[in-house]
Amino acid sequence: xxxxxxxxxxxxxxxxxxxxxxxxxxxxxxxxxxxxxxxxxxxxxxxxxxxxxxxxxxxxxxxxxxxxxxxxxxxxxxxxxxxxxxxxxxxxxxxxxxxxxxxxxxxxxxxxxxxxxxxxxxxxxxxxxxxxxxxxxxxxxxxxxxxxxxxxxxxxxxxxxxxxxxxxxxxxxxxxxxxxxxxxxxxxxxxxxxxxxxxxxxxxxxxxxxxxxxxxxxxxxxxxxxxxxxxxxxxxxxxxxxxxxxxxxxxxxxxxxxxxxxx
Numbered sequence: 001x002x003x004x005x006x007x008x009x010x011x012x013x014x015x016x017x018x019x020x021x022x023x024x025x026x027x028x029x030x031x032x033x034x035x036x037x038x039x040x041x042x043x044x045x046x047x048x049x050x051x052x053x054x055x056x057x058x059x060x061x062x063x064x065x066x067x068x069x070x071x072x073x074x075x076x077x078x079x080x081x082x083x084x085x086x087x088x089x090x091x092x093x094x095x096x097x098x099x100x101x102x103x104x105x106x107x108x109x110x111x112x113x114x115x116x117x118x119x120x121x122x123x124x125x126x127x128x129x130x131x132x133x134x135x136x137x138x139x140x141x142x143x144x145x146x147x148x149x150x151x152x153x154x155x156x157x158x159x160x161x162x163x164x165x166x167x168x169x170x171x172x173x174x175x176x177x178x179x180x181x182x183x184x185x186x187x188x189x190x191x192x193x194x195x196x197x198x199x200x201x202x203x204x205x206x207x208x209x210x211x212x213x214x215x216x217x218x219x220x221x222x223x224x225x226x227x228x229x230x231x232x233x234x235x236x237x238x239x240x241x242x243x244x245x246x247x248x249x250x251x252x253x254x255x256x257x258x259x260x261x262x263x
Contacts, residue, residue, distance in 0.1 A: 011103045013038045014124070016165040020045040022158070023099055023176060026122045027053075030096040033119075035082050035110065036103055040066050046099060047072050054091050056082045083109065097121060104129070104170075108145055115152040115191075118181045124161060130175040138239045144198035150242040151186050151194075153179040186246055189258050192216065193249035201238040205230065205248060208237050218256055226255045 014020060024045035037043040037055040039062065046053045047070070056078045057063040063079040070077075078089060087093075098121035102110055107129050114121050125133075133149040134157070135141035149155060158176040163169050186194075196212035203211065206227040213223035227233055230251045232244065240248070252258075 011036075011038070011105075012166040012168055012170045014041050014101050014165060015167050016161075017041065017045070019124075019161055019165050019176075023101075023122055023124065024049050026097065026178065027099055031091070031094045033090060033092075033095045033098045033100075035098065035100040035106075037066055037077070038062055038101070040070055042099070042101055043070060043075070047074055050074065052076065052091075052094065054078070054095060056080055056085055056090070058082065082106075083113070092117065092119075095119075098123070100124070104172075111145060111148065114179065115148060115181070115185065118185065120181060121179045122158070122176065123179065124174050124176045126170075127160060127173045127175045130157065130177055133177075137241050142238050143201070144195045147194055147198060147242045147245055148191060149179075151182070151191075151246060153181055155179050186249070189253055190246060190249040193252050194245050197237050197245065197248070201236075203237060204234050205237055205240075206233040209233075209252065222256065226252055229255060 020042045023042060027046045027050040030050055031052040032046050032050045032054070034043060034046060034053060034055045037057050043053060043055055043066065052074055054076045055066070057066060058081050060079065063077065066077055076091065078085060080089065098114065098119055100121070101124040104126045107125050110123070111133070132141045132143050132145050134155060135143065135146040156178045158178055161174040161176060163171070163173050166174070193216060196215050197205065197208045200208035200211050209227040209230070210220065210223055213220045218226070230248060232240070232248070237245070
């Protein structure tokens with residue numbers, strides 16, 4: 001029953017030492033943060049290469065098993081929900097890179113966290129999710145995660161990983177990618193406006209902004225004025241490049257007098 005539950009929640013476990021070694025090759029001489037060590041196959045490979053591994057495991061049973069089965073002074077294991085852990089607990093002042101087989105259900109949230117922390121990463125993600133990350137404008141896969149990824153990271157696809165390398169066997173294949181943060185990332189408010197527009201991506205910019213007025217905390221009448229004034233307001237949102245959406249978000253911020261916060 002437990003395996004069925006974790007499978008439904010998007011939690012599957014890598015069982016291929018070969019794949020783990022490929023991921024761990026990026027840990028040589030580095031301090032590594034691993035999100036969800038699970039059964040520890042990647043953790044063990046990381047410990048052979050890294051100076052330090054900080055592993056954050058939410059599941060009590062998995063955490064206890066890891067504590068018993070892996071004894072290394074280089075491993076700092078935390079029993080926490082990753083998103084509740086403090087920067088100090090995660091040793092972000094020391095960590096150089098995140099290397100992780102990410103639970104499918106947490107993929108978007110982890111990409112957002114990496115953008116906020118400006119952290120490089122090697123991640124194993126669902127292949128379809130990676131396709132959305134790398135999607136171009138005016139395609140079916142183009143989404144908010146595509147825009148966020150393009151504006152915040154340079155992404156290199158390392159390899160595809162077949163589903164049979166995991167247990168329980170998922171219904172999809174995976175991809176391993178390397179993500180390097182870009183300089184001059186957009187701020188929180190810019191990303192918030194872009195995300196709101198992408199919620200209505202098939203609409204014109206004008207209508208997408210008006211429909212986003214409540215979520216952006218801008219009075220509808222004021223948003224109508226802003227939407228009528230911005231450039232390219234008749235274009236369809238999903239046809240616009242990430243750079244165009246970023247410029248639009250900045251125009252909205254300027255016209256609405258919204259304070260800009262860095263990511």
